[in-house]
Amino acid sequence: MELTAQQLFEDKNYRFNNQLEELQEAQRENKKEQGFIEQLQERFYSVQQQEHTLYGRSLNEVDPEERPFFEERQDEGFHLSRKALQEFEEEQEQLTQYRKNLFEQEDSVRSDQRAFLKSEGKENLNGT
Numbered sequence: 517m518e519l520t521a522q523q524l525f526e527d528k529n530y531r532f533n534n535q536l537e538e539l540q541e542a543q544r545e546n547k548k549e550q551g552f553i554e555q556l557q558e559r560f561y562s563v564q565q566q567e568h569t570l571y572g573r574s575l576n577e578v579d580p581e582e583r584p585f586f587e588e589r590q591d592e593g594f595h596l597s598r599k600a601l602q603e604f605e606e607e608q609e610q611l612t613q614y615r616k617n618l619f620e621q622e623d624s625v626r627s628d629q630r631a632f633l634k635s636e637g638k639e640n641l642n643g644t
Contacts, residue, residue: 525636532629539622546615550608557604564597 519527571590578586 535625550611
């Protein structure tokens, strides 16, 4: 069974629309992931502030001979916090780059679809 020209046209246009839907879904997922990372960063910052406050109180209340132990733990905590924040920033940067790539892919598919529709003389079909 051979497909008609109209069926071939509809099939190819359908594939373009599917690609666009997949890219848009990936963009929505990416945005959710970015929001999740931002929430983690905010929570982490809050916990970091609480930790800083607790160490400050502890350092004021401990015996002088115990003070170095708490200072060392505080320094370790600050180091780990900086490392975690750096990892959050790197993850955000990767997500931002991926999102940019998704938008570029979407633009490319839309451009290809417009060229296809124009070549078929049906540019105004499907709102494009």
